[in-house]
Amino acid sequence: MLQNYIRIAWRNILKNRFYSILNITGLATGIAFTILIAAYVWSELQVNKRVKNVDNHYIIESKWKDPNMGYEFATVGMLSKALKEQYPTLVKNYYRWDGITTNVSLGEKAFRESVQIGDSTFLSMYGFKVLSGNAATALADPFSVVISDKIALKYFGKTDVTGKVLTMENFGGSKHDFMITAVISYNGDNSVSHMLEDDANGFYLPLESASFFGRRIEFWDNPFIVSMVELQDGVTPQQLDKPIASLLKTHSTQQIAADMHPHLAPLKTFHLEKFNGVVKRMLYTLSVIVLFILLMAVVNFVNMSVSRSSSRLKEIGVRKVLGGLKKQLIWQFLTESTILILFATLLAFVVYLLVSPAFGQVLGKDLPRLNAFPLYFMAFPFLIIIVTGLVAGLYPAFVLSSMQSVDSLKGKLKTAKENVVLRKSLVAFQFFTAAVVLISAFIITHQVQLFFSKDLGYNKEFMISAQVPRDWTPAGVNRMEGIRAQLASIPEVKEVTLSYEVPDGNNSQGINVYHASADSTTAITSYLLSSDEHYATTYGIPMSEGKFFTDPGMKVDSSKVVINEKLAKALGWEHPADAIGQLVRMDLARTPFTIAGVTKDFHFSSMAQAIQPIFFTHIKNSNIYRFFSFKLQSKDIPGSIAALQRKWSELLPGAPFEYKFMDERLSRVYKTEIQLQKAAYTATILSIIIVLLGVTGMISLSVQKRTKEIGIRKVLGASVSGIVTLFAKEFMLIILIAGLLACPVAYMLMQKWLDNYAYHINITAEPFVVTLLALAGVTAVLIVTQTIKTALSNPVKSLRSE
Incomplete structure (x- = not known):
């Protein structure tokens, strides 16, 4: 049967x-x-x-009294080790790492790479597959390195490379060979190899190599170390609250103990919950759309x-x-x-x-x-x-x-009366859904365009930046300043600046700034940025008052600082001019600084948060730097980059010229939003396709069922346009009803999404009007194309259709 x-x-x-x-x-x-x-x-x-035993793994995150005071995903360097040593019944194991970028070379090959300097427990805690080498001894030597299989293929074209040597450069410009002692495979994405970066780190160095790079990891006053622990079976994170508080009070500085409050975040859900759950929100949004x-x-x-x-x-x-x-x-x-x-x-x-x-x-x-x-x-x-x-x-x-x-x-x-109400309701639901998706796509697109607009407080057009070799000494800074001047002299480059940060939200740290005549209890937490005197002119950051340290070419006084309008107002100066010449202190320095200038406010980080106070110090004050930023001539960008690369190779031999446009750096800041925008585009296209397929079928069926009616109307004098309008009115009414229902729903959904951003567009009538007109227009075209043939046909044939 x-x-x-x-x-x-x-x-x-x-x-x-x-x-x-x-x-x-x-x-x-x-x-x-x-x-x-x-x-x-x-x-x-x-x-x-x-990850092996993932239910027992946690990351020690830190909540600060002011979020700008420290990193959320880091804590003091000695905390996890002390927890393991003093509370072994609670903590089974620990892993700490400090992330750096450095030049890695193999003969003529040279790349700028992300590197983790950390404990040897890395290979035993997480269950990564060791393709070659001995996991127990791989990180025993100070100048050993464990690499991923992708890195092995990148440099050697094969994974069996144990015993091979790679050369790495420290921040003083010295180079040293590191022997590959193991090659690993991740067996899936994880937050151990790449906590915050898009791409996984591929180099893992032993803790003993920290001195070569000038890093301080095993200290109670360094709150910038990523720390992870594995708890004993049956132990809950809450059981570590008192031990953590006790250790900080006993060993750490008074300020850190008072302002930093570590807590354990599950590794299993860390990827979804980081950055206020932005990944989780995106997954929910995509799930609703689909x-x-x-x-x-x-x-x-x-x-x-x-x-x-x-x-x-x-x-x-x-x-x-x-x-x-x-x-x-x-x-x-x-x-x-x-x-x-x-x-x-x-x-x-x-x-x-x-x-x-x-x-x-x-x-x-x-x-x-x-x-x-x-x-x-x-x-x-x-x-x-x-x-x-x-x-x-x-x-x-x-x-x-x-x-x-x-x-x-x-x-x-x-x-059943052919269940007209049911069929029309189903069609209306399709138009309703398509309208909501299309309106949402319009609004998401406008918000993403705002992220990349020219109104960021600085000019990102024709801006590229590249990391440079580091020699963090006064001599190293002087050398880089000389190279900066030579790079700025080529015709294809308008301006060059040397700095520790570029406007991508990754500042070195937060500091407390207060009046020189006051005490630290009145301090304002601020971003600390380090740059030379060319930063404002290169990035096109307007000055509100004063100078950006000094006039270009003049001798720099390292006791001068620059602040933004936000910090000036926070310190009590309503008019930026009142701040010029005033003395301020910060908690990392003993001597006061003189304010040389006040910049207009600009977006240094994501628009999800309000513009923060910013405190610029000159690179000669700290002798640290990471980036050259270039303002290129706008006539021939590929030619300008080629000329710049030739000059770079001449001045910095052996250093890879790996540049990024400012738009590319912003794309990393707004990666989730851009993914959502692309998914919304795809959903819009598919929803319109489904609607059009449904409308095509419905119109065709309606024409087929009403063929005799069309013949009678033509015999009685009805025009072609009148017959087409007869069918159009039915669907236009459905679109109107669906649109009236969709508009408030889309508005509420998008307004709630926009509320996640401190700076966002205002929802106007444009997306709603354009969406409804687009749906009506496309539907009208379908109606005309399918009804015109029947409307033009001989009415005798229509009357004989049955």
Whole structure:
């Protein structure tokens, strides 16, 4: 019997190819997008899941009285070690690391790389796979290095490289060879190898190498060390609160003990919760979007199935007259809808295989292959097939099969009235969803454009920056200043500055600033930025009053500082001019500083937070630097970069010229928002496709059912435009109702999203008007193209259509 149901279903599908293709395509589009987003969400949820004993692993985060005073993801260097040594019944193991960037070279190959200097427990705590080398002794020698398999392939083209040597440079300009003692593989994304960076660190040095790089790790007064602990089985994070407080009070400085409050954050959820849960919010948002898209596709399928079912009344009547049972008719309709959904699901998996690499690039993450998913994922397509098949087949299966045979043979559907209200409601839901998604995409795009606008308080156009070799001594600073002058002299470069920071939100640390005549209890927490006197002119930061340290070319007084308007007002000077010449202190220096200038406020970090107070010191005050920033001539950017690279190679031989445009650095700051924008674009395109497929099918069915009516109207004198308008009014009313419902929903959703940013756009009427006009315009085109042929045809043919 089942074979007979399938045979008849296949004949009906072939007989109505057009509608079958529309139905399968629309549903396959929704299912494919659902699988793509589900794959992305699942892969994000798998971060850290493959770490050994992950339920017992924690990161020691720090809450400060003022968030600008220190790093959230770091604590004092000795804390985790002391916890392990003094509370072994609570803490099983620990790992600390200090992150640096340095030049790594192999012969002529040289790259700027991220490096972790940390404890030897790294290899035993987290269960990373050791491809070659001895994990127990790999980090025993001060000049040993463990690398990842990707780094091994990058430098050597193979992974069996134990015993090979790489050369690294410290901040004094000295170089030393480091022997590769092990090669590891991560076995999945994790927050140990890349806590905050997009790309994983690939170099792991022993703690004993810290002195070569001038790093201070095992100290109670250094609050900038990433610290991780593994708790004993059954121990809760709350059990460490008192031991942590006791250790800080006993060993740390009074200020750190008073202002810093460490707590344990689970490693298992760290990736989702960091940066105020921005990743989790994005996953929720994408999940809601994909749910609406899938519902649109299912609704489209159901609507088409319900609409097509009424055309089969005579078939039902004939089968009942010939002895067909009600349950046989029910099984027939359910079988047909299930077969269509099965085809759609199979097509969706084919689409996933074809587009997942490109979609992964859009979201900035490699999507897993189908065989990488757990077995329980197989329930998802079966659930869609069964549920959608039942929903789509219920109406024709139970309602139409229950009709009297005489009514069926006459093609009458008096009781259900062809369920016009149901069909129109389903179409309205599709337009509603498409409108919400399209409006949201408009607003997200405008907000992302604001992130990259020219109104950042500085000029990012034609700006590139590159890290430089470090010699953090007075002689090293003088040398780099001389190189800066030579680089600035080439015609392709307008201006160059040497600094420790670029405007990407990564400042060295927060400091307390207060009046020289007051005490530290009145201090204002501020960003500390270190640069030369060319920083403001290179980045186009306007001065409100005074000078940026001094006039270019004049001798610099390292006791001079520059502040922004935000800090000036926080210190009590309403007018920036009042701050010039005033003496201030900061908690890291004994002598006071003189304010030489006040800059206009500018966005140094993300627009998710308000502009912060900024305190500039000259690089000669601390003798630290990291970046050359270049303002290029705008005529020929590739030519300017090529000329700059030649000059760089001449002045800094052996140092890689790895530059980034300012837009690229901002893209890293707003990575999640950009991913959401791209996903919204994709969802918008798919929702419009599904809507158009549904509208196409509905219009075609409506025209087909009203062919005789169109003929009568033409005989009675109706014009072509009047007939087209007849169909248009029906759908335009649906769009209007859907739009009126969608606009307030989209407004509330987007306003809540924008509230996460201290600086955001104002929602105007433009996205709502453009969206509704676009949907109406596209629908009108479809209506005209499908009705014009029938409206122009000979009315005699229309009257003979039955």
